[in-house]
Amino acid sequence: MSDKNISSKMFDWVDSRFKISALVDYMGTKVVPTHSHSIFYYFGGISLFLFIIQVVSGILLLMYYRPGADSAYESVQFIVSTVSFGWLVRAVHSWSANLMVFFVFLHMFTVYFTQAYRKPRELTWLSGMGLFALTLLFGFSGYLLPWNELAFYATRVGTGMAGAVPVIGKDLLIIMRGGTEVTGATIGRFFGLHVAILPGLFTLLLSGHLIMVQRQGMSEPIDWANKSDAEKKYMKFFPNFVLRDLLVWLIVLNIIAVLATFFPDGIGVIHWPLGEKADSFAPPPAVIRPEWYFMFAFQALKMLPSHILFLEGELVGIIVFSLGGLIWAIVPFIDRKAAIDQKSKLFVAFGYFVLAFIIFMTLYGYMVE
Amino acid sequence: MFKKSFVYLMICMFSAVMVSAAENNCLTCHADFEEEDGPSHLITKDIHIQKGLGCVDCHGGDASLDDMDDVRDSKGYKGVPSYKDVPKFCASCHSDAAYMHDHNPSMPTDQLEKYKTSVHGKQLLKKGDTNVANCISCHTVHQINTAKLPHSSTHPHNIPETCGKCHANTELMKGYGLEATVLEDYKASVHGAALYERGDLSAPVCNDCHGNHGAAPPGVSSLVAVCGTCHAIESELFNNSPHKVAYEENDFPMCMTCHSNHKILKPEDKWIGTEEPALCVECHSTDDGTTGIETAAGISNALKSLVQAQSEAQLALDEAIEKGMATTDAEFKMKELRQSLIQTRTKLHSFNLDSVLPRAEQGMKEADEVKKNSATLIEEFYFRRKGLGVTSLIFTFLIIGLYFLIRKVEKK
Numbered sequence: 001m002s003d004k005n006i007s008s009k010m011f012d013w014v015d016s017r018f019k020i021s022a023l024v025d026y027m028g029t030k031v032v033p034t035h036s037h038s039i040f041y042y043f044g045g046i047s048l049f050l051f052i053i054q055v056v057s058g059i060l061l062l063m064y065y066r067p068g069a070d071s072a073y074e075s076v077q078f079i080v081s082t083v084s085f086g087w088l089v090r091a092v093h094s095w096s097a098n099l100m101v102f103f104v105f106l107h108m109f110t111v112y113f114t115q116a117y118r119k120p121r122e123l124t125w126l127s128g129m130g131l132f133a134l135t136l137l138f139g140f141s142g143y144l145l146p147w148n149e150l151a152f153y154a155t156r157v158g159t160g161m162a163g164a165v166p167v168i169g170k171d172l173l174i175i176m177r178g179g180t181e182v183t184g185a186t187i188g189r190f191f192g193l194h195v196a197i198l199p200g201l202f203t204l205l206l207s208g209h210l211i212m213v214q215r216q217g218m219s220e221p222i223d224w225a226n227k228s229d230a231e232k233k234y235m236k237f238f239p240n241f242v243l244r245d246l247l248v249w250l251i252v253l254n255i256i257a258v259l260a261t262f263f264p265d266g267i268g269v270i271h272w273p274l275g276e277k278a279d280s281f282a283p284p285p286a287v288i289r290p291e292w293y294f295m296f297a298f299q300a301l302k303m304l305p306s307h308i309l310f311l312e313g314e315l316v317g318i319i320v321f322s323l324g325g326l327i328w329a330i331v332p333f334i335d336r337k338a339a340i341d342q343k344s345k346l347f348v349a350f351g352y353f354v355l356a357f358i359i360f361m362t363l364y365g366y367m368v369e
Numbered sequence: 370m371f372k373k374s375f376v377y378l379m380i381c382m383f384s385a386v387m388v389s390a391a392e393n394n395c396l397t398c399h400a401d402f403e404e405e406d407g408p409s410h411l412i413t414k415d416i417h418i419q420k421g422l423g424c425v426d427c428h429g430g431d432a433s434l435d436d437m438d439d440v441r442d443s444k445g446y447k448g449v450p451s452y453k454d455v456p457k458f459c460a461s462c463h464s465d466a467a468y469m470h471d472h473n474p475s476m477p478t479d480q481l482e483k484y485k486t487s488v489h490g491k492q493l494l495k496k497g498d499t500n501v502a503n504c505i506s507c508h509t510v511h512q513i514n515t516a517k518l519p520h521s522s523t524h525p526h527n528i529p530e531t532c533g534k535c536h537a538n539t540e541l542m543k544g545y546g547l548e549a550t551v552l553e554d555y556k557a558s559v560h561g562a563a564l565y566e567r568g569d570l571s572a573p574v575c576n577d578c579h580g581n582h583g584a585a586p587p588g589v590s591s592l593v594a595v596c597g598t599c600h601a602i603e604s605e606l607f608n609n610s611p612h613k614v615a616y617e618e619n620d621f622p623m624c625m626t627c628h629s630n631h632k633i634l635k636p637e638d639k640w641i642g643t644e645e646p647a648l649c650v651e652c653h654s655t656d657d658g659t660t661g662i663e664t665a666a667g668i669s670n671a672l673k674s675l676v677q678a679q680s681e682a683q684l685a686l687d688e689a690i691e692k693g694m695a696t697t698d699a700e701f702k703m704k705e706l707r708q709s710l711i712q713t714r715t716k717l718h719s720f721n722l723d724s725v726l727p728r729a730e731q732g733m734k735e736a737d738e739v740k741k742n743s744a745t746l747i748e749e750f751y752f753r754r755k756g757l758g759v760t761s762l763i764f765t766f767l768i769i770g771l772y773f774l775i776r777k778v779e780k781k
Binding site for chain 2: 077080081082087088235239240243244246247250251253254257258261262263264265274
């Protein structure tokens, strides 16, 4: 019996039970637009691949990690010093986490600047915003888990900022910390959030996001509305785009392997050395800084005066950031020009302003240190 | 009736205001003719004034009088005491337990008694030698302050300079046959370095060894006890060593014999051994009828080996750290090794090989563990590089294969 016969028989067996031939036919007709910015289509896939690495390496770390003020630091120390390839798993987890945040940022901005959020992809954009927020929360909650000095103080500052949120701030701070201070109770909460709540929510939202992307296909450039069919070029989604995606994933995996081997504790400002164990009685380190992707917000809040009019400066900052985030999230609903396939200079300018603000504040934050 | 009462009340209030104003007459007049460093100016920061005492509480007289001559003639006037009388003058309050209980219950009241036993006290009170220190020499006259205040002359940080005012005065010390180098020596010592360079206020200063009010050089027999106040383990080991009896018999100044007194330098391993600059050879030789030289050689060799092993272990560990490996376990063991070296050096005060060698051997084992651990980490480092090379090669083949597959698919 030839291989072809075996595979077609297997397909028939599945198809007779789950009726997948319609789906396969649909996938066969699915195409991806080809143009000068086609590279943007790979960023979402890379983010997805990095999330898969996160899940796999996270599960491996879970086998040895023990949450708690008396055990978290020691268990991470055990992982990196004694467990076979423990150092590699932690390095891969940390590098892929940082790269995932980077590619999620990149994916979001490329979607924004190509105005791919426009009708009919408003909900795809919204689910993507949700995934972006969850990615940042993953980073924030994971940072504390080694229970080292840097993580302790960064979390104290981070949760302290949440405490400045109007009305619910104080309650939010206590819920996040599991008390008024960052203690072993905080690790328990962050651990639960990091390994159960966030992955569950993320998987749900990601499934919705992917279903929408598959159902609606890749967004075509906004200026294609004025092009004839002959001028538009496409490639087959399967197998052409899928194979290209695989190729990119392999390159990313190789880059992670190199980074994890040469820089298991990170490099420059992107670093996660275990250092000293957290000690609430010890003097804080000279430099307390958040992860690089929170630096812009941290620096902006730090630069605000203590009071602006009758409000606390930090509170004003949080209100401005919240309003900015809200506008960013509902942009598909307020960018009326994009909805009719026309570029909106105002929203492009807003995008550049946000991007410049993030880059400038991040760089400035590291420079003033 | 009401009018009468009101008049009495007004008279009483006016008198109180007048008396209150009159209490400042000492300072009012003295401030007029005294310079900035005169008593009337300095006294404002003195602890006695801050505790509510006035000029008349020490000097007597009536402060409400305007005329200085009247004050001198007033009841209880003591004026300025002679240098010799200062201790008694201060003690009129400071030796009065009941009085001191009301003002500063935690302060002892035996200063004068102790002073009488001190070298200073004996010279001044019995021989009338006014060149020696009395209360004001150390505490100042009108800017007396608690030793807790950093600017006080008796604050630990300032004690060496306070004593040095006399003891570093060559002319003055010559009269007593004393070296005036004590302050200079102290500053060059490990204790001086701790105080001045590290700002360690627990470092011993003059009065910690000599006493304060009962200041006297410690006798030979009490030297081990004096040094042992801080160096308890060393002093106990020494007391049980063969040196204790030998030093007593030969009238050697115990700890001082090897460590000196004021210029106590950081001890070095080369001080023990069988050749110069080892101090052992100053007394011991191969034919002195003791096991001194063998013991010195044994301790010296143990120390040399341990220091060498520590240095090799540190090199190996540094290489592992430099390669970015997780060296927590090795670093912890390294701390134990450093501790072992310190304890071996401490144990040598027993001058007994049976006490020193086991600790040194423990240190050698720890050094071996650090070296082995570091070597494993360095090996692991190269294993990781090789592993990465192999993995990258596999990935590269896969990438190339996939690339050709894509080209093949897209050609169709």
